[in-house]
Amino acid sequence: MDKPELEATLRGFVGRETGPPVEGPDPVNEVMIRHWCEAMGDANPVYTDRDAAAASVHGGLVAPPTMLQAWSMRGLAMADLRQQQDETHSDQQLALHELLTQAGFPSVVATNSEQGYTRYLRPGDRVISHTVVEAISGEKATALGIGYFLDTRTIFRDPAGDELGWMTFRVLKFKPHAQPAAAAPDPAAAPAKPRRLRPPLGHDNQWWWDGIAAGELRIQRCRDCGTLRHPPRPMCGRCQSIAWDWVVSRGAGAIHSYVVLHHPPVPGYEVPLPVVLVDLDEGxxxxxxxxxxxxxxxxxxxxxxxxxxxxxEEMKLPVFHPAESGS
Amino acid sequence: MTTALRDRAAIVGIGQTEFSKHSGRSELQLACEAVKAALDDAGLSPADVDGLTTFTMDSNDEIEVARAVGIGDLTFFSRVPYGGGAAIGVLQQAVMAVATGVAETVVVYRAFNERSGRRYSAGISEGIVTADLIHWSWYLPFGLLTPASWVAMFAQRYMHETGCTSRDLAQVAVSTRKHAINNPAAFFHGVPLTIDEHQASRWIAEPLRLFDCCQESDGGCAQVVTTLERARDLERRGAVIRGIGQAAAADQENMTSFYRPDITFLPEMDLVAKQVYEMSGLGPDDVDAAILYDAFTPIVLWQLESFGFCGRGEGKDFIRDGALELGGRLPCNTHGGQLSEAYIHGMNGVNEGVRLIRGTSVNQPAKHDHVLVTAGVGVPTSGMILGKLD
Known part of the structure; x- marks a missing residue:
């Protein structure tokens, strides 16, 4: 599957339910609440002490709001979802992950989750979760590797359909940076640093970039009328000559205008990043x-x-620095 | 002189989809819905259409739209390049086709999922660059990847030379937002904006802040253009195209004309202004309201100067005291503009221009004989003056 085809298929998942609504196997109950509070070290008595809870604004025991997702999770079975797949119970989230694995993005990492709580849950409440694929990014280069961000939104409801809360969840499904080959002499084995975008090269600009690689800042010059021009063009706009060579600029000049880049972040570029438009002394x-x-x-x-x-290790660029005073 | 297109065609129908951050459907479907809505508005049927035109950046082929909408034979189809600069260029194509008899009724359309699909703000990259590869080589390695970054380079120099400040730019955003507040179709419907909120918003590309930048939107817009004879037979009032023009100026680049001696004004928009004024026989004093392309706030100031509403460098003074608001000298972007309604590459502004002439805007100025509508800034561009059908 090529990239446009993959991305078109991915877009087809957006808006889809990951499956039918899932009802939690157990109602909200004091035992699970107590285990949670012990594990979290949360001593708030409104969760575990009936008398204290009765005397509180809640008028009785409530569950910690952050347990919201726990009530409808599928437990150990989640670890082996693939075995449960059949025609009547296909999990779209799993299908989405499979698709990306097949396309060469095998790794997964959770990156963000947000939750909102509509009301407190009490022992005896039943929780039904319903998850939709909310968004899928384009291909992104991240520190971990190239991949796609997958966003889901889950709504939690009671059996009457009233909302209890919601959760968004973002994972990155990605292709890890290649590990250095065993024979590679690089002992650091650090993940590849994102690199700046390469200039597209062709007949009309390759020679200029060759100059940069050779340590020269070149300016195209018409061989007939001597006009300097940048960006270079294949014909002189003044005398229409196609004969040209170049001069090597001294690289000195004055800032004509500038931009300081902040957003969006792009791998390979550190912000805030100043970009200057410079009047070179050559004109x-x-x-x-x-x-x-x-x-x-x-x-x-x-x-x-x-x-x-x-x-x-491959690309050089001209970089402007403040001129030494007096120069 | 280019008077050949004066009063030769009218926009008789306008259509649009809802504007959103996630349309949930294909760009082709958005295009079809917008085209159908424009035909319904005109009181015409798909069978009446014999021409289609759109942007080169549009992904919806003319023949796909024609088949889907049930438009039969076509005798005219064309495209206009350079992004939002095409917004009035496509109408010029339609007017030329109608004026020459190449077609009788032309629909122009533009539809995209610019927010939920590929966002222009995400920046150009090695993978996306196509026809003008070499051009981008001068900017990609240095990080100038987004429309905001390109416009910011002009804005910095303009502010340096004219004394225009970020607070002046905020005034553009605030004036525009006042219109969006009343427009149910606008993303910022009912959401006011203050100068201080603008000033507190984060940098995108200095000197541009978040609220100097337009929305990113999904949606589609379309207009129906036909002869004045046919327009007079239709029930709903159309808007006559009094003057229209396209322009690219000397040493033009696509968004990066950084190499002209003076980068603080828009020679291409000056050339559009010259054409539309000469063709229409009108001048800035005749213009009652304007739809000025507002992908970013500073470009509104530059266009005010190009069209002679104020002198060069005086945009910031002109807009003080609510000149761009209802009751001001030049009610501008009465739909909320691309800053606050939606960014549909300027085509939502064309629809608003027609509403202003018809007297049906949600922010309707009392006098509305002539409305200026412009297209993208920093690119080869276009503009027109609309008037009332007699």
């Missing part, structure tokens, strides 16, 4: 990042000097 403009100044210290007109620096 053309260039967009690149600025280092060595806090965002609040950046000023239009500030003198800057480009250096070519390695972003990772």
């Amino acid at each position: 053309t403009r260039l967009v690149a990042n600025l280092a060595g100044r806090k965002p609040a210290e950046i000023r239009i007109g500030m003198r800057v000097q480009a250096r070519i620096e390695a972003m990772d």
